[in-house]
Amino acid sequence: MAVITDISQLDLTKTYTYADYLTWRLDEFVELIKGRVRQMSPAPRVRHQSVSFRLNTLIGIALQGGKCQGFAAPFDVRLLKSTPDGDTRVSTVVQPDLCVICDPAKLDEFGCVGAPDWIIEILSPGNMAHDSKTKFDLYEENGVREYWMIDPGLKNIIIYTLENDQYQLRGEFYQPGPVPVATLHGVELEWAEVFEGI
Numbered sequence: 001m002a003v004i005t006d007i008s009q010l011d012l013t014k015t016y017t018y019a020d021y022l023t024w025r026l027d028e029f030v031e032l033i034k035g036r037v038r039q040m041s042p043a044p045r046v047r048h049q050s051v052s053f054r055l056n057t058l059i060g061i062a063l064q065g066g067k068c069q070g071f072a073a074p075f076d077v078r079l080l081k082s083t084p085d086g087d088t089r090v091s092t093v094v095q096p097d098l099c100v101i102c103d104p105a106k107l108d109e110f111g112c113v114g115a116p117d118w119i120i121e122i123l124s125p126g127n128m129a130h131d132s133k134t135k136f137d138l139y140e141e142n143g144v145r146e147y148w149m150i151d152p153g154l155k156n157i158i159i160y161t162l163e164n165d166q167y168q169l170r171g172e173f174y175q176p177g178p179v180p181v182a183t184l185h186g187v188e189l190e191w192a193e194v195f196e197g198i
Contacts, residue, residue, distance in 0.1 A: 012037055018078055018090035022110075029074050033134060035091035047152035047198050048122050054194055055098055055120060055150075062187045068102040068117065075099065076111030077119075079142040092138060097122045100183070115139070117183045118146040123153075136160075140167045146183045155195045 004010060004024040015035030024030075029040045044052070052072065059070045077099060079092040099116035101107060106114045119139055121131040131149055139147050140162065147160045147167065156174040160167035161182045173179045178188040 007037070007039060010037055015091065018093055021093055029095060031095055032091060032093040033138070038130070040095065042126070044122070044124055045152075048124050050198055051122050051150060051152045051194060052097055054196060055122075055189075058189050058193060059098065059100065062181070062184060062189070063100070066184075067104070068100050068184065069104075069107070070098065070100045071112070073097050077116060078111065078113050079138060080114050081142040092142075094135065094138065096120065096135075102183070115143040115145075117144070118148070118181065119144050120148040120150060123149055123151045136167065140165075146170075146181070150194070152195070152198055155198065157191065157194065 002009070005026065007026060007028065007030065010016075010024075016032060016037060017035065018032065021030075021032055031038045031040065056070070056072055063070055073095045075095060077094050077096060078090045079094065080090060096116070096119045098120040099112065100118040101112055102117045103114075106112050106116075121127075121135060123131055136147065136149075143162065143165075145162050149158045150156070151158075154174065156172060157179055158172050159170040159179075159182070161170045162168075170182060171179075173191050176190075176192045179191050179194070181187040181189065
């Protein structure tokens with residue numbers, strides 16, 4: 001069997017599993033959404049990367065001394081709700097911009113197995129529909145407790161938390177002030193620090 005080194009070698013009409021995904025040697029990052037290959041957007045813009053870096057720093061400081069760990073893309077998150085029987089059955093692998101995992105049993109050498117506690121997606125012109133619909137539904141279905149969508153252009157943060165297996169809008173933050181993190185008791189990020197320099 002030929003080694004997959006370029007996305008053009010994949011049949012994008014076919015469904016794949018995480019076991020397939022592990023054998024690929026692609027130069028670009030892809031996600032599997034219910035078995036379908038989805039190419040990631042081109043390299044993120046400066047505003048996206050600036051917000052990502054700021055969040056990495058702020059969240060890293062907030063997590064110091066606790067049991068939760070933070071990770072930034074590229075980082076494989078295998079969502080298992082409908083396929084809990086190992087790599088040959090896992091058909092959804094996403095790469096959130098940032099995620100926080102508080103259960104160390106969900107971590108292995110390849111990434112996260114199951115839903116992170118908190119996921120942040122930073123919106124770009126090419127991924128808004130994907131993050132606000134496809135990933136929103138996936139994260140809700142798989143039990144991600146808190147989901148943030150951040151728009152660097154509008155400088156807003158939209159926060160959803162899981163209540164009775166459905167996302168409820170917790171708040172939209174678009175001006176200076178504290179932004180509370182529901183999954184990390186007592187943790188707040190400062191809006192102005194998230195968007196500093198933008």
